[in-house]
Amino acid sequence: MMGIKGDDARRTFLVFSLQCCSNPLNRIHISSEDEARVKKLISDGMLPEEGFEQRFREAYPFCSIIAAELGKGSIDLEVVEKYFYYQHNYTLDHDLKEGLTFRDSVDCKVYPGRIISMDGRSADVLTPVGTLKCDRQFVMDLPKDTMVAVHRGVIAKQITPEDFHRMEMMHRLGKRSKSKG
Amino acid sequence: MCQGFIGKVKSSEKGLLVVEYKGKYVELRSNLQVSQGDYVLFASGIALDKVDKEEALAVLGASK
Numbered sequence: 641m642m643g644i645k646g647d648d649a650r651r652t653f654l655v656f657s658l659q660c661c662s663n664p665l666n667r668i669h670i671s672s673e674d675e676a677r678v679k680k681l682i683s684d685g686m687l688p689e690e691g692f693e694q695r696f697r698e699a700y701p702f703c704s705i706i707a708a709e710l711g712k713g714s715i716d717l718e719v720v721e722k723y724f725y726y727q728h729n730y731t732l733d734h735d736l737k738e739g740l741t742f743r744d745s746v747d748c749k750v751y752p753g754r755i756i757s758m759d760g761r762s763a764d765v766l767t768p769v770g771t772l773k774c775d776r777q778f779v780m781d782l783p784k785d786t787m788v789a790v791h792r793g794v795i796a797k798q799i800t801p802e803d804f805h806r807m808e809m810m811h812r813l814g815k816r817s818k819s820k821g
Numbered sequence: 822m823c824q825g826f827i828g829k830v831k832s833s834e835k836g837l838l839v840v841e842y843k844g845k846y847v848e849l850r851s852n853l854q855v856s857q858g859d860y861v862l863f864a865s866g867i868a869l870d871k872v873d874k875e876e877a878l879a880v881l882g883a884s885k
Contacts, residue, residue: 663824664880665862665872697862698825701869705852731865738866740826740842748824 642704642714644693649717652797653703654682655778656724656750657696659792669695683777699723702731724750725789725799725807733814750791752799752807755784765790768811825864827877830855838868 644650660666661675674695678688694700706727707719729749735741753767755776763776767790775794782788787804788795799807828840828847833856838849840861851868855861860877861868872880 660824665825665827665876668876668879697870697872698864701862702864702867705867705869727865734865735826738847739845740847 641694642707643691644703644720645714645716647687649715649720650687650693651682652717652720652724653693653696653699653715654678654687655794655796656720656728656789656791657693657699658682659794660696660699660748663698665697666695669697679777683780702727721803724791724796725803726810729810729814748792750789750796750807751811752804753788753790753795754804755782755786755788755795758784763795765795768808825862825869827860827862827872827880829877830857830859830861832857840868 644653658675658679661670678692681688703715703719703723706723707715710719712719732749751767751769751772753765753772755763756766756771757764758776761775761777763774765772765774765788772790772793774790776782777794779788779795779797782795782798787799787801789797789799789807826842828842830838830840831846832839833851836851838851838855838861840847840849840863847863849861849863849866849868851861853861853868853871855871860872860874862870862872
């Protein structure tokens with residue numbers, strides 16, 4: 641199986657995926673203890689053992705497919721960002737349109753946002769769907785006004801202004817195509 | 822896509838799978854080596870990975 645290349649790519653994959661440990665298929669491979677252990681490692685700036693990412697049975701194969709389509713022999717940061725910033729929400733919308741949903745399909749989306757205030761481990765983030773109260777355990781050093789990506793109530797990471805605007809645009813386009821039915 | 826769906830393969834031909842998911846037939850693009858009766862994880866019209874029968878039944882049973 642294809643591996644994830646580089647600490648940045650591994651960290652990015654994990655800060656988005658760790659919110660999905662409790663999904664039934666992932667939970668078979670990732671215990672609650674492992675989930676807590678790896679969240680602590682990431683918060684402390686470390687990474688878990690090589691190959692841990694392969695236990696995420698949904699995101700990992702999807703990233704492998706994107707890497708193969710791009711002609712890459714491994715999953716790198718570009719692939720991970722393509723998946724979580726763009727493909728992830730497209731997939732959710734596609735499946736919702738086909739009548740395929742799971743418990744929290746809508747809450748699962750990734751949003752671009754801007755940190756507007758912080759209080760201990762939480763932060764208010766202004767996103768296209770309003771202000772979200774988010775956990776900032778993975779990004780405690782980021783100051784107010786930083787552009788970030790949010791996934792399931794957690795600030796995953798800082799994003800560039802280019803990605804922020806592109807993600808915001810994708811969100812608007814998605815909303816428009818839905819309102820046109 | 823935090824959570825894919827698990828379907829049972831009904832037919833497999835030239836990169837195209839038909840799987841059954843909750844009584845519905847779904848067409849998927851696929852590069853997987855699978856046969857009729859196997860279980861696959863899918864999302865967005867793509868077969869992502871083969872899933873062991875025991876895991877598939879555990880997940881499908883839990884989602885009923």
